[in-house]
Amino acid sequence: MTAYDIAFAALGVVATGAALLAVTTRHLVHSALWLVVTLGAVAGCFLVLGAEFVALVQLLVYVGAIVVLVLFALMLTRAPIGPSSEHTTSLAHRGLAALVGAGTATLLLAVLLPLAGGPVDRREVASGQLARDLFGTWVWPFELLSVLLLGALVAAFAVSRAVRPDTGSAGGTP
Amino acid sequence: MSGLVPGILKGLATTVRTMTKPTHTAEYPDAAPELPPRSRGVIALLEENCTSCMLCARECPDWCIYIDSHKETIPATTPGGRDRQRNVLDRFAIDFSLCMYCGICIEVCPFDALHWSPQFEYAELDIRDLIQEKDRLGQWMPTVPPPVALDEHSADPAELAASNKPPRAAGLVAGGRPARVARPAAAATTAAEPTPPVEPMLPPRRRGPSAAELVARASDIAEQQENGGEAR
Amino acid sequence: MTALEVTLRAVAVLAAFLVLPLLVGQTEHKVMAHMQGRLGPMYAGGFHGWAQLVADGVKFVQKEDLTPAAADKRVFRFAPAIALVPYLVALSAIPIHPGVQAATLPASAVFVLAIIGVGIIGTLMAGWASANKYALLGAMRAAAQLLSYELPMVLAVSSVCLAAGSLSLAGIVTQWHWWWLAWQAPGAVVFLTAAVAELQRPPFDMPVADSEIVFGAYTEYTGLRFAFFLLSEYAGIVVMSFLFAVLFLGGWHGPYAGALGWLWTVAKAFAIAIVIIWLRVAWPRLREDQLQRLAWLVLVPLALGQLLLTGAVIAVTGS
8 A cells, every 4th residue: 555556546536526426416517617626636547657748638638628618618508507407307317327327337347447456556657658659559540530530620610600591691690 | 910010019119118207106195286376175264354245155056155143233433423233253164075166155255255275185084074164264374375476567456556546635636637525515514514534434445455465464374373383 | 855845845836926926916016107107006015115915915805705695606715726726836847947946847848738727717617606797708708718829828838848859847948049049939929929818918808808897707706815816817927927938038048057047037037027017018908809810810820830840940950
């Protein structure tokens, strides 16, 4: 039981707890804020495991940009203070979601549990090593992912600027 | 878009140039402000000029002037003379929480009892303390600046012209138009008695003090106040 | 590293975090005043109003701590901390002298950028939880602005990292040569512009435009919590100025760098802070669409061009 173990376990508990709160809370914006805590705790886990650069990028991209974007989108549309009842789902919905979630978790646990146990195996990953892996071994998946994202972006543009047949004008004039 | 970069640089240059120049700030409580001579700071009262005629109180748009007075009888100075009455001022107060500094009271005063003083530091913690009674209003008199000097070739002020006028008797001697002395009829009825000169019989005309008088009086009051302060 | 050393370093960073923003704030008071032909604070503390911000702090402490009735109370109360703490953490990673920094990190440049990016969540939380439409508008403007300007900023920093071949701020300063001033000039311009925008300072103060949306996300705040937001703005100026000095002006490089290196870093950072103040006085506020246009049509291409230039020079010189 080293300090790394304790830190990793604590961060894991925080991440899991915040994740559970993020999906169970009835406050929309709280949900996004709990997501911040989860992602931050996951970044902390990376840090404990020695992958400093990954942790920082997690923080920079997910907390600093993606969640901000989520919050921005929430505020732009509808984000009332207090529980929003119109977004609550039926019991069947929830049961189904819980089932799917539990299934995924079981699958992941089945794969990961045999690897667990023992003290935290801290391995310092140099940024150079990471870069060589990313742009050498894994360059094709990486590029494929970026092409996918680019495609999504272009598609989003196309959808938002599409000519509406009923109005006949460009742009989304209501 | 073409004027953008010069504009941006101009903004930077202007601010830096201003920074190198002396500032315009007046450090008020430390350095007294230079007020123009006709500043409307507070209204000063020259009590002995006031006849309690109530013109100021009636003209005041805010009704912020309070005047109380009573009449006193002055016994005749000469045997067989008539007793005279005069107003004595009991209370003269200006409520500066209502006053809007229009200056109508000063304009309307026929006897120059009210004057503008540039003093403005009489704030109070309680609004009711802004009612200044006549003694307080009188204390502002030393701060009233002397009137602005007349232009170079202007006519003499009315007071000066009146006092420089040759006496009426002299007019006859000078051989100009004969001065009107008294009505002939009246002269005829009183011809038996020796006629005293008409001038002293007339009630002394109350006219405003001249500039010199004002300044002299103001310095007198200031002296009095100083002495009083020492005595206290 | 012993516990004592850790404590000492933490205390040193905290002291710098509490003193330097006040210093910048006082400088802003005086510089802005003189640029406008005024004197600025002259009374607090006696000598040229040096204690004005201390007096302001005392005033803020005495004020009532209000929470709007309709607000999301926990988020509302927690937001100032989220806005303030990231700058404190970022300050700890900045080297001011060879080997002198509070926390030694291999990738400190990325660390500082990542941590600064978290601060925006505090503004978003404040704006949303206030239950005030001006606050919400301000928060949305802040979010849109920070998302747009984060990209050119990261690109500008990555250009310097590329030039130095290091992600560590200390490593970048070690590699720095005077001719980088010209080489990295476009990146420096992009970084300074993006930094001012990230700090929501004029001319990029749309999120707190007082004539339009009162005070943006901070409209409902009073007392100490409001003071925390103000402090975070000035701490942000300090962090950004130090970052600029370290990344683009060569940190401790200068005459007698061995003994006076820290002084050089502080002096350069202070000069940048004065430039940021100067921009506030000199220029009017941009409109929201001009703001976005500037970020995406000018700064991002400029930053990409800088990155290309850096890469080309490195490829040619083969270093």
